[in-house]
Amino acid sequence: MTTKKFVPVMLTPFQDGNAIDYNILEGLIEFYLEAGAGGLFANCLSSEMYHLSQEEMLASVSFIVQKVNGRVPVVATGTFPDTLENQAAFVKEMYRTGVDSVIVITSLLAEEKDSEDVFEARVNQLLALTDDIPLGFYECPVPYKRILSSDFLGELVRTGRINYHKDTSLNINSVRAKVAASKDAEDFALYDAYMVHAVDSMKADSAGLSCIQGNYFPELIVWLCNHYNDDSIEVDKVQQFFAQNMSVMHDTYPPVPNIYSKNEDWVSLKFAAMAVK
Template sequence: MNKNKKFIPVMLMPFFEDGKIDYMALSQLIEFYLAHGAAGLFANCLSSEMYHLTQEEMIQSVSFIVKTVDGRVPVVATGTFEDTIANQASFVKEIYNTGVESVIVITSLLAKETDTEEVFQANVHQLLTLTDDIPLGFYECPLPYKRIIDPSFLGQLVQYGRIKYHKDTSLDINHVGAKLLATRSSEDFGLYDAYMVHAVDSLLTGSAGLSCIQGNYFPELVVWLCNNYNKEEQINKVQKVQHFFQRNMDVMHDSYPTSAKYILGKRKLKLGVYCRNRNYVLDEKVKQDLDNLYLDFEAVCNQLGIDTSLSMIA
C-alpha cells in the first residue's frame, strides 16, 4: 500500500507527413517521458496506433525503444493481434526477443465479443502454454471491443508467477479493488489504472500506479500525483490536480492522439501532429480548446511550484 507508485506512459508514435515512423522524434519522446519521471514505458499500444502498424514496424519500433532506453526503465509492449492463438503466441515470442521485460496481451483479441467467459479463459490458458516462461501482462484495450478480465481469474493467473502487469480500463473503482484483493499475494504483479477520474482513489486502494493517456500531455502532473496522493500536507494540491484531470477529461480524449501531439508541440517537442488514423484532424475549435487546456495546465503548475520552462526539451 505504501510502495512507491509508478507512472507508465502509453507511448505515442511519431510519424512524418508521409506516414513513415519518425525515429528521431521517437528518441526525443522517450527522453521526454524519462525526464519527467516515467518509471517504465508501454510501447506498441493503442496510443502508438498499433492497429495501423505492420508487424515488421512493431518489431523495429519496439527494438528501437528498448535500445534507446538502454535499461534505464523497464519496457513492456503488446504482442498479440487478431489471429489464431498459435500465431499470437508466435508473435509474443518475437516481441519478447526485442528485449522487453513483459509482453502485453490484449484481452479482447483472445476471444470474440460473443464468446463466453469459458472460451476466453481457455484461450488464455492455451496462450500461456504456447509461450513458455515469457512474462506477460494484460491490457483491457477498448478496441476492437472491451473485455474486462474477471478479478478471480486474474488472481488465479497471477499465482503462476508469469503475470507481471495489468492495465485496467474497467472505469470502476470497485472492480479495481476486487482485482487488487484477488492479486494481493503477489509482490511481482502490478495493476496500473488508466482512468484518471478516480486516480487518487485507485492509488489509495493499492494500485501500483497509473498508465493513462493524460500522461502524453502532462506527465509531470501524473508523476506528481503518484508521489503525493497520500500526503496529508498536500491534500489540497492533490485535489487540485485530481480536479484538473477530471474537468479536462473530454478535451484530452477528443481528437486523441492528434491532440496530445499538438500539446507536445507547444512544449517544443518536434513530433508533428500526423497520425495514421486520419479520423482525428484538429479544427480551429479543438485547437482553441487545447490552447485553453495548456493555460489551465500552466496555472496548476504555478500552484504546485512546477517550473514548466524546465519541462520543455528543445
C-alpha cells in the first residue's frame, strides 16, 4: 500500500497588535509534527497570507523552515496580486527561505474572465521567469477559484519543475484525471483538500490530504492516511464523520478568530468562501 501523508495548512498566531507570535508558532509547528504531519503548507490562506506583508511572509516562513530543520518538507505560497515579473521576483525570494517548493496561486495568474489559453500562457511565462525553482499549484478560492485541467497539469509535471499540487476541485473524477495525467512523475504529489471523498481520493492514488480539518483533528486525519485502504468499519466511520461535519468545521473556521485572524473582514471573506475551500 502506498504511504499517504497529511500536510496541514498552517495557521498564523498573532499577539495583541497583530505581530506574529513566534513562541506560539513554534509550538504549533511541534503540534503538527507530533500529530504525524508529513509536511507543512506555510503562508497559505489559513495563514492569513493576504494580510501579511512580504517581510512578514518571508520572516515567518524562514522561521518555520529553521524550526522544522528538515524533519518534513515545507512548501509556501510565493505569488500575490502584482505584475508577473514581480510575482516571479518574490517566488525567488521565497525559495531562498529554504522551502522545498514555492506554491503558485492559480487565480492570481489570470483574471476570472480570461480564457484558459491566457492562463496557460501566463503559467508558462512564470516558469520561464523563475529559473529552475521547484513550484507547486494551489487552487485557492480567493480571489476566485481557477481549477487546473488534468491535461495542462500533466504537461506542467512533465517539465520537471512541478512537484506539488493542492486540489480543491471538490470532484473525485477531476482528482482521478489529474493523478492519471501525472502518474509517471516520481517527484510529484497531489494533495486533496476535500474530506468528503478523502478515502476515494487516496485510493485513486493521490499523495494524501491537505485540509482545514487538520487544524481540528490532525491525529485523526493521519490515522485515515495510514488506514484508508483497510476494509474496516472504523475507516467508514471516520470518513462519514468528516463528511457529515464538513459544514460545522467550515462554519467555525478558524476556531478562534480573535486570536488567529489579523482582520475581521478577512474572516468574513473566508466564511463566504468556505463552501469551495
